[in-house]
Amino acid sequence: MTPLLFVGMIGALVALTLYFFATKAPILPPLISEHGQLIDDQIYLTLIITGAIFAIAQLGLAFLVYKYRHREGAKATYLLGSHKLEYTWSAATLVLFVGLNLMGQKVWAEMHLNEHPKPAIEVEVTGLQFKWYIRYPGKDGVFGRRDVNMINDAEGNFLGLDKTDPKGADDIVMGSLTVPVGVPVVMKIGSRDVIHNFGVRELRVKQDAVPGLAVYIPFKATQTGSYEVACMELCGYGHYQMRSQLNVVTMAEYTKFLADNAP
């Protein structure tokens, strides 16, 4: 009874898990970035490989449990192991796991190691409890000075822009991120209080916003539309409502957006 039940339980586990992953996985949220394709490919490849490992290992376990269940008069085999088998499966898993990992390094290099594309639209993303503020450098292409002592939430100066700095006079600060489609963008991500994380599911981008540190993340959006920005690092009681928006628009709309919001 018990071994049969075990086989049934493992069988159900494997069948249900594979069914749900096979039917749910192809609908990762829609992809809207160029580099994201590489991430998705890697996720699917990993899904297939691990799906096979999962099924083989679980069913193998169930098979052994059933086949070698205690029966009257049965005797166990005195078996101590096999060096050959140990070497074989160690080498095989090493090659498989490390190989799989190395395949994913291309997109990592693109995002983090290689020189970022130039020219690119540069935006500054700042997290604070519990909002995001995005700054555009304006016509001059240069960000003005920021000073923590000039922060004044009541007056809407959340980033502490130095009004006396001419470079900052044309800076635009918005509560959501608007970028043109098909153009490289580099975000400079930071925080003014605790650690946040700028995450957009569809963009396949997720990066901690760390106070005292600037992290640069490039992307190129491939599809217009509006997408939700979520904070992905616990930042306090309002963490769950630190929501913003990514608007991917045409170049013409983007130009108009900048002109409309210029100070």
Place this chain on the structure above:
Amino acid sequence: MSAESAAEHVHVHEPPSSFIRRWIFSTDHKVVGIQYWILALVAAFVGMWLSVVFRLHLANEGTIAQLNNQLSALAPDSAQAQALTEQIKALQAKWFVLTPEKYLSYLTMHGTILVFMVLTTAPMGGFGNYFLPIQIGALDMAFPRLNMLSIWLTILSFITLMAAFFVPGGPPNSGWTGYPPLSAIPAAQGKGYEGPGGYGQDLWVLSIAIFCFASLVGAINFIVTTLDLRTKGMTMLRMPLTCWAWFVTAILSLLSFAVLLVAGLLLLLDRNAGTSFFIPGDLFFNKPLVDHRGGSPILFQHLFWFFGHPEVYIAIVPGMGLVSHLLSTFARKPVFGYAAMVFAIFGIGIVGFFVWGHHMFQSGMSPYVAVAFSVMTMVVGVPSAIKTFNWLGTLWGGNIRFTSPMLYALGFVSLFVTGGIGGIFLGQNAVDIYFHDTYFVVGHFHLIMGVAAIFAMFAGTAFWFPKMFGRMMNEPLGKIHFWITFAGVNVIFITMHLMGLEGHPRRYSGFNYDFLSSNYMVTCHKIVTHTAILTATTQLLLLVNIVYSLFAGPKATDNPWEATSLEWAIPSPPPFENFKGGHVPEVHHGPYEFSVPGAAKDYIMQQEPPEARPATAPSAH
């Protein structure tokens, strides 16, 4: 000092006559072990019920979010809208609805209690303390007084942690990882957390610091005991794999808790003494934070995870050792690849120290280093795979007895595989860009570090209960508990993987996003919550089984499982001095001599005379 002389020269003490010295402040490793085990049991129930409360909260919030969506599509004064409003109000008045602060507090305490007070105590402090000395043939741990110090510091640490519920502001809401600046600056946690409101976070840090110290003391004790107190004939390679596992775990504890202790003390200083180890300059909380600058939040993460990753192995390695032991015992076969298992435990221990950065791929640390951490993480998968293969090999050709400890051990193997699969995703830096801090992570670590390790504790309890208390546990009750729990945890945590696939962020107390209030997500939340309630309630069966068996279980013989290691060669429960009159037997056999060809019965105990093993049998260790 050789093991032999240690055994001969030990002076056997009488048990202390005072009740307090015998059972409360006891230096007897068996009493200390049971104290750890009880502490873990109590803590597990506290931590688990906290999670039931916030799971109820989440399912309820999901329903409210959906009703709100429906409401926004209706005319405000229609009868339907009014009915919906009433319904929402009723849901918002439920007893388990938490404020965002309380939600995070409970989450923080759930994680901290389970990781420290359960996963780190029972496998090592509990079973390890009780059975390491007996299995290697010693009369006690090497330093019995340190042992007592270690359990009582751990209890103090637990009390300190619980005290956080009773101070103004309540427990901290910065998560079990307690990343600064959120954990370092009271104002960051919200209005109620400044001044005395911050005591909860201080107690949390203090509790962990005490816990670290207790673990360090315990670790030294385990290492010395294993190396110095083995009886005659008990060579290292004749130790049961449980002892190897405890030994490696002790080394991991020694190296990692020291670092967490430092991180905790520095955080305490940052909070209370005006230092800035983890707090950078130019921060703004209602006003510019002028008195802190120069620290690094990422430094804390490095220190924390330098401990935190080995901690995963501290929780799971003793389980691996025990499961190897049980599969062999109940399949009536030697462990397949004993030496490979020892190497794999060491491999996991050593490589496990070079992978902590995989918790920090998206943290802003050097992306070059991330590549190295990522590759090392995949390498640590190799010894894990070796262990799995060898467990399957141990079952191969066996004669499997389906006792409840064996079922729990088989459950462990299955959970370890399922949980390990998630690691292959998360260990890849590129894939982690998508999965970082989603429910995929929550599902993964709960399966492999939480539930798998807890199944090993179930197995240990069912297996050793007869030895510890002299009575057998109830088998049918144990089996029912196994089936429901096994099915339940799989449903809960595999569903969480699916939610992670959709990108659901962890640690959210509400549903303020379109993609979170979708039917799919809310249904997932409800499945998880309902299954969690069922699974948590099922744990009462375990409690009933323990209490019932303690008083009414059938009396246990010395060796009810027909096992081979030394604890089964002594009475159940063991006398105060473990081995009667302090006469420790000499060991003549390896730990897993099951079904030796030509032997009289299908197991040879370690202390049996050399002749018990036919000379014609193939040689083992």
